[in-house]
Amino acid sequence: MTTAETRAGALPDLADVPARELQVAVLGVGMMGADHVARLYSRISGAQVVAVSDAFAEKAEQVAATVPGCRVIGDPLVAIADDDVDAVLIATPGQFHEEQVLACIERGKPVLCEKPLTMEADSSLAVVRAEDEYAARTGRRLVQVGFMRRFDPEYAELKALIDAGGLGEPLLVHCAHRNAAVPPHFTSEMMVNDSVVHEVDVARFLLDEEIAAVTVLRPKATRHAVAGQSDPLLVLFETTSGRMVDVECFVSTGVGYEVRTEVVGEDGSAMIGLDAGLVRTSGGSSGAARSTGIAPDFRQRFGRAYDIELQRWVDAARRGEVDGPGAWDGYAAQAVCAAGVEALRSGQRTEVRLASREGTAS
Numbered sequence: 001m002t003t004a005e006t007r008a009g010a011l012p013d014l015a016d017v018p019a020r021e022l023q024v025a026v027l028g029v030g031m032m033g034a035d036h037v038a039r040l041y042s043r044i045s046g047a048q049v050v051a052v053s054d055a056f057a058e059k060a061e062q063v064a065a066t067v068p069g070c071r072v073i074g075d076p077l078v079a080i081a082d083d084d085v086d087a088v089l090i091a092t093p094g095q096f097h098e099e100q101v102l103a104c105i106e107r108g109k110p111v112l113c114e115k116p117l118t119m120e121a122d123s124s125l126a127v128v129r130a131e132d133e134y135a136a137r138t139g140r141r142l143v144q145v146g147f148m149r150r151f152d153p154e155y156a157e158l159k160a161l162i163d164a165g166g167l168g169e170p171l172l173v174h175c176a177h178r179n180a181a182v183p184p185h186f187t188s189e190m191m192v193n194d195s196v197v198h199e200v201d202v203a204r205f206l207l208d209e210e211i212a213a214v215t216v217l218r219p220k221a222t223r224h225a226v227a228g229q230s231d232p233l234l235v236l237f238e239t240t241s242g243r244m245v246d247v248e249c250f251v252s253t254g255v256g257y258e259v260r261t262e263v264v265g266e267d268g269s270a271m272i273g274l275d276a277g278l279v280r281t282s283g284g285s286s287g288a289a290r291s292t293g294i295a296p297d298f299r300q301r302f303g304r305a306y307d308i309e310l311q312r313w314v315d316a317a318r319r320g321e322v323d324g325p326g327a328w329d330g331y332a333a334q335a336v337c338a339a340g341v342e343a344l345r346s347g348q349r350t351e352v353r354l355a356s357r358e359g360t361a362s
């Protein structure tokens with residue numbers, strides 16, 4: 001397919017892609033983007049980083065220099081449109097995701113977008129609808145959202161245990177999300193949108209149902225909290241069938257990156273995140289926790305999850321498929337976070353407003 005045909009609105013044929021390695025452009029090469037470039041270059045097969053784009057040209061040059069044959073393209077939209085780019089990984093700040101993901105859909109290019117899909121539920125829904133429209137024409141989906149925990153071996157094991165009925169009906173989920181520290185601009189709203197959003201996806205993934213309401217409590221704040229921030233927060237999700245998920249979100253612990261999830265079912269419970277593998281207590285037996293080593297941040301704790309996430313994204317994109325959380329998952333998470341921010345401000349239990357999923361298969 002020529003550039004002219006693509007610009008004229010014809011759709012690129014992804015069936016052409018598998019013959020060669022997936023040519024990837026990475027947009028935003030700060031902490032996550034640079035990490036993903038290194039990962040794609042050194043640990044992921046079937047892909048090549050052919051272009052990077054960053055608002056800071058110097059940073060883009062530095063990162064491009066680490067990958068043979070990688071070009072810097074100043075304008076991210078030009079990178080998306082480039083004929084040599086088959087697929088796009090977006091690791092720019094969240095406020096740029098909407099425009100960049102929509103441009104990928106318009107060009108028919110598979111995209112892995114770091115969370116959040118977009119900054120508001122409405123704009124995430126617009127992405128869902130744009131992808132639906134593309135899928136109706138082509139039979140293909142394009143959007144994956146960077147909820148990497150679904151690829152973490154411990155979360156995958158926990159999900160498999162639940163799905164196999166190993167805990168009976170899951171009734172409760174307890175989550176802890178602790179960061180050592182956050183930058184000074186990190187507000188309580190950002191704790192919901194940037195941090196709790198991972199627990200929203202975990203809850204939806206493990207329980208396989210939507211979240212219907214959110215309540216946010218503000219316990220006494222740590223003296224280490226960023227000025228004006230309520231840290232920690234306690235967040236409660238209620239699912240549509242009445243199951244409950246509590247989340248401790250504490251982003252200035254000074255300790256390290258601690259992410260724990262415990263699922264309590266009718267016939268047992270299981271916990272992950274102790275650096276001891278999955279610890280299961282059911283039928284009177286309890287796994288013994290080894291002494292724990294706490295990761296400093298998400299790049300260590302979820303390094304393996306990012307590897308698996310990217311390898312599966314590359315493999316699926318080469319087949320013209322999406323094999324991970326899609327646009328709907330990104331939208332649903334934003335809708336819950338919007339209710340969460342409302343609940344944080346009002347102190348009231350807040351219902352989640354979710355659009356109809358009709359016609360959306362992702």
Ligand SMILES: NC(=O)c1ccc[n+]([C@@H]2O[C@H](COP(=O)([O-])OP(=O)(O)OC[C@H]3O[C@@H](n4cnc5c(N)ncnc54)[C@H](O)[C@@H]3O)[C@@H](O)[C@H]2O)c1
Pocket residue numbers: 027028029030031032033053054055056059076091092093094096114115116146147148194298
């Ligand atoms: N999945 C995870 O665990 C995880 C962890 C951290 C961050 N994230 C997400 O990854 C994304 C990036 O976060 P980060 O921590 O790497 O941020 P960062 O600030 O370190 O990097 C962002 C980069 O994007 C560049 N940039 C800004 N505007 C741009 C634009 N319009 N076009 C191109 N480049 C632009 C900046 O210069 C910077 O280099 C965010 O969406 C964040 O929520 C996900």
Ligand SMILES: O[C@H]1[C@H](O)[C@@H](O)[C@H](O)[C@@H](O)[C@H]1O
Pocket residue numbers: 179194195198251298
């Ligand atoms: O953007 C980051 C990232 O998503 C991490 O995974 C999370 O633990 C942090 O709290 C958040 O600030």
